[in-house]
Amino acid sequence: MIRGILDSLAHEVAVIDEAGKVLAVNERWLRFGRENGVAPGANSAGVDYLGAIRPAAAAGDPVASAVLEGLLALLAGKRRDFTLEYPCQTPDRMLWFVMHAARTDWRPGAVVISHTDITERVEAEQRLLEATEKLREADTRKDEFIATLAHELRNPLTPIKNAAYLLRRQLPDFDKKERSVALLSMVDRQTTHLLHLVDDLLDLSRISCGKIGLKRETVDLREILRHSVEVAQRNIEMGAHKLEVSLPETPMSVYGDPVRLAQVFANLLDNAAKYTQHGGAIRLSAEPRGAEAVVLVSDNGLGIPADMLPRIFDLFTQVDRKIARPRGGGLGIGLALVKRLLELHGGTIEAHSEGPGKGSSFIVRLPAVARGGAETAQGSAPHELRTTLRVLVIEDNRDVAESLQMLLETAGAMVRAAYDGATGLDMLTSFNPDIVLLDLDLPGMDGYETARLIRASPQGRGVKLVALTGWGPEQAFERVRAAGFDRLITKPASLRALQQLFDEA
Structure with missing residues (x-):
């Protein structure tokens, strides 16, 4: 009867007595021995199981040592069971098993031992690890490529931008309002836009790698927002949008990196300008709410479909161009960068829209700090350089x-x-x-x-x-x-x- 019970189990099973001798095995146990070169009778009833293990354990085999130690502890009553995963080299391939041994109240048996083949699971885990490592290597190569691309793009952009600035300055006064100025301004705008795209790509790469650092200080968020408006003003004016700004009269102090925070709100304003039809309306407002500083950027532009709202901050995500065709295009990285920079500041952002054609709004919340001497490092960029060095x-x-x-x-x-x-x-x-x-x-x-x-x-x-x-x-x-x-x-x-x-x- 015992042999019939053991044969019905889907594992290799053996029962040993208090002396460590095998009392009974099932057919799967015997078959494994036959298929993997075990001598006839070497794994059948009557074999001294502990005796067969001891030479390998004495020779330093880690699996044999662990099995011997576990079984001796079971037989001595020091534990009720133990489990061990181990490899087994067969003539054809490497197999993996999990061994489980437990005390039994069936006499004269003392310990029931089972071996379960987990080779498929282990190989699947190994494939997963290898795939993960390949993805990690690909991600590293991607970051290296982005950094190299940024470097290679900046070199040609430098003389283009410098040349446009110099030519615009050196135009004779009578030509200042002619097409030359418009064309040079166009070159300057587009090189600046390209540089911003390069910088956004690099920033996302740095954040992903944990390499971006924040230079935090206590700042007046109102000054950050005013500076952001200056940065985004040209894009707003190009779209002939009306910008309404509503800021509180008293300081709104936050602890953050003024450059990165200005980048966040300039990106949001640029996004509003890009996705709003010519002559639209954009609103920027801020107010303290309890322990938070809350900023709202809204527009009456192209809006966001309901199915896009949960994914709007995902990297490389853009609204379907059949629904909304943004002015100036983009890579779909601006909002992803905004969200990650805010998270580094302990802040949050939400997107809201009633649907296509009904505008959108973005609500930013940042931890406020107690009012004090807020310092800012903001200022308008100089229009001309002056030096005698x-x-x-x-x-x-x-x-x-x-x-x-x-x-x-x-x-x-x-x-x-x-x-x-x-x-x-x-x-x-x-x-x-x-x-x-x-x-x-x-x-x-x-x-x-x-x-x-x-x-x-x-x-x-x-x-x-x-x-x-x-x-x-x-x-x-x-x-x-x-x-x-x-x-x-x-x-x-x-x-x-x-x-x-x-x-x-």
Whole structure:
């Protein structure tokens, strides 16, 4: 009867007595032995199970040692059961089993041992791990590609943007209102837009990798919102939209990164301008509500279908262009970036819309802080550069170097340009600059090595050394600081960044 019960089980099963000898086995137990090279009778009733295990355990086999230890503990009454997963190499393949052993009250039996084949499960888990690793590697390659793409795009964008600025400044007064100004303004707008897309892609990549850092301070949210309006004003005006701004008279203090928060609200205003028909209405309002600062950005534009609302903050998600065709297009990353930046600040965002053609609204909530001396670092970007400093530009891309040289000379600086590190070091001695703008990705002797040699020279110890890079700042910051740089500027250098640099020198 016992053999019949054991044979009915879907596992390899054996029963041993108090001495460790096998009392009974089922057919599956015997079949496994026959199929995997076990000598006839070596796994049948009457075999000393513990005795068969001891030599392998003594030789250091980890599975045999664990089985022997567990069975001895069961037989000594120190535990009621134990479970062990282990591999088993057969002539054809590696199999995996889970062994379960438990005390039994059936006499003369003492312990029931079962082995269950879990090979399919283990192989599926292994495939899943391999697939996960491949996805992780692909994600890493994607981030590296985005960073490289941003770097490669910034280099050609730098001379384009500089050239447009210089040409617009140098137009004769009688031509200021002609088509030339409009065309140059168009070039400037579109290069700025492209740079914003590149920056958004990089920011999302940094957030995904946990590499983005917030420079938090106590700020007046009203000033952040005013600055965001300045940033988005051009897009709003291009759409001939009416913008209504309603801010409280008293400060609304939050603890956050002023640059990132301004980026959040400028993106929301840009989004409203993009998805609102020509001549539409956009509203920006803010108010304190208990322990929160609440900001509302709404419009009477194209609206959001109900089925899109739950996914509107997903990466690369856009409203169906058959329903809503945005002015200027986009990559579907702006709202995803907004949501992630707000989450880093402990904030939230909600989207609301009654449907296509009925506008949309976005509600942002940020933790408020007690009123105090809120500091802001905001300010309008300078329209023109002013300086009389001596500047050495070391940059291998001649278009970037020459356009930057012309830009700085127009501002009043005395400028020299070198196209490699060695030439730059020679000019350091002959030119004696106040500031060195040094590209990090020079061929041969790169910017880091050039910087170390500049700092080691008598003429370079007091110079203000500024790194220029098309890579994101997080990727270069530690190496830049170690090489002796004072600052790092991402290409193309903005007028604000250059003027701040001149003011500090």
